[in-house]
Amino acid sequence: MTDKKPVTDKKSKYDQRYIAAVDAAAAVFAEKSYHGCGTIDIANKLNIKQGSLYYYFKSKEAALEAVCLVGITEQTKFLEELISKELSFEESVQAITRFSLKSQQERGDYMVVFNNERKSIPLERRGKVREQSHNYHNMLMDIFRSGQVKGEVKAELDILISVRAYTGLLSSASKWYHAEPDIDLENVLRQFSEVFLSGCLKPV
Amino acid sequence: MTDKKPVTDKKSKYDQRYIAAVDAAAAVFAEKSYHGCGTIDIANKLNIKQGSLYYYFKSKEAALEAVCLVGITEQTKFLEELISKELSFEESVQAITRFSLKSQQERGDYMVVFNNERKSIPLERRGKVREQSHNYHNMLMDIFRSGQVKGEVKAELDILISVRAYTGLLSSASKWYHAEPDIDLENVLRQFSEVFLSGCLKPV
DNA sequence: AATATTTTCTATATATCTATAGAATTATTA
DNA sequence: TAATAATTCTATAGATATATAGAAAATATT
Numbered sequence: 442m443t444d445k446k447p448v449t450d451k452k453s454k455y456d457q458r459y460i461a462a463v464d465a466a467a468a469v470f471a472e473k474s475y476h477g478c479g480t481i482d483i484a485n486k487l488n489i490k491q492g493s494l495y496y497y498f499k500s501k502e503a504a505l506e507a508v509c510l511v512g513i514t515e516q517t518k519f520l521e522e523l524i525s526k527e528l529s530f531e532e533s534v535q536a537i538t539r540f541s542l543k544s545q546q547e548r549g550d551y552m553v554v555f556n557n558e559r560k561s562i563p564l565e566r567r568g569k570v571r572e573q574s575h576n577y578h579n580m581l582m583d584i585f586r587s588g589q590v591k592g593e594v595k596a597e598l599d600i601l602i603s604v605r606a607y608t609g610l611l612s613s614a615s616k617w618y619h620a621e622p623d624i625d626l627e628n629v630l631r632q633f634s635e636v637f638l639s640g641c642l643k644p645v
Numbered sequence: 646m647t648d649k650k651p652v653t654d655k656k657s658k659y660d661q662r663y664i665a666a667v668d669a670a671a672a673v674f675a676e677k678s679y680h681g682c683g684t685i686d687i688a689n690k691l692n693i694k695q696g697s698l699y700y701y702f703k704s705k706e707a708a709l710e711a712v713c714l715v716g717i718t719e720q721t722k723f724l725e726e727l728i729s730k731e732l733s734f735e736e737s738v739q740a741i742t743r744f745s746l747k748s749q750q751e752r753g754d755y756m757v758v759f760n761n762e763r764k765s766i767p768l769e770r771r772g773k774v775r776e777q778s779h780n781y782h783n784m785l786m787d788i789f790r791s792g793q794v795k796g797e798v799k800a801e802l803d804i805l806i807s808v809r810a811y812t813g814l815l816s817s818a819s820k821w822y823h824a825e826p827d828i829d830l831e832n833v834l835r836q837f838s839e840v841f842l843s844g845c846l847k848p849v
Numbered sequence: 850a851a852t853a854t855t856t857t858c859t860a861t862a863t864a865t866c867t868a869t870a871g872a873a874t875t876a877t878t879a
Numbered sequence: 880t881a882a883t884a885a886t887t888c889t890a891t892a893g894a895t896a897t898a899t900a901g902a903a904a905a906t907a908t909t
Contacts, residue, residue, distance in 0.1 A: 476680035613813020
């Protein structure tokens, strides 16, 4: 064997530690908000001293940008793959809802930070995150629009408002997921889909 | 006339100024977040010096509490009155949605601060705001539950999740209202009601 | 083992923010 | 107008935060 190191740790020690640092930042930002915490809180979570954090981040702002980018990139990647599958509108919405809820369970810190703190990234750094957000929004718009063209979605529906309502619904879940992490995902998924797709009134 | 002052200004100069201070705090907290702003930002908006603010607020935290209380109290009061009218579920949801959207247009700062910043009130002060929030939540739960009992709402719906979905939907609107203040309220109301009550799928 | 590299630590310059005390100003009342 | 009360100002103590530089410790390499 020429390689002495196990094949599993492809990442350098630095890379592993950097990821741990982003994780710690996500957790702290999610709990206390970006402006509500100090770099010392992140350092504590990593068991290093406050000053050492700057070995991994050029600034506190850079840490926030990193966290937000992870959060939104996962969602856009998923959406890209989903669109290529050309599912029905109903199936698409189910799949997106499931993925979003699962992300909120497993990586809730990242979702919360992206939802609530991204506006704290200084304007000159916000470019990449904005681009991804618009990307995500536009893909959702496409899905809803083509659902309407295919006749699955009500013709009278305003696509922009529906998309916003849908994302609002999803992001709202991140708030209570954070407080109650052991909620039954499948049940929430079923209820969300039912309400969003066919409403909460009994059909007449 | 014994009264020299016009009947309209019943409020003392102090009271008027205090309200202006709460307004200013709401605007600043909504824009920069509680931890992201300084008391100097609020003072600037009032055209007074930073130290003078403490004539109206015992502390920055007290200002936040005041803003949050205004925000939630308006909503709970409305809900109390609404319940006494014993409307149908559908009418109730329409009325609540309309009032919420109107509040977000007219007093968006207060809504945004209540939604996003209330967790920054220190625990020992959070009592009143929590009480009102629970109050609001419980009244909504009652409305949905009785809608189910009356047979208007689908029997299989999980009331807790539905209420959370509904409030999530409403609060999400506050985000884009803030960015685009001249949105057509009646249109949003129509779309929200349509989606939430009967879903976005075309009936089969 | 000696040397080089990576990672963490200590100490600090710099800036900022909250809250307070007492003076100054403005408005109200006698 | 003089006296009193209400409002705002100035100046600052005290706390805390970010970011940097260079030393120290840990790890890897020769």
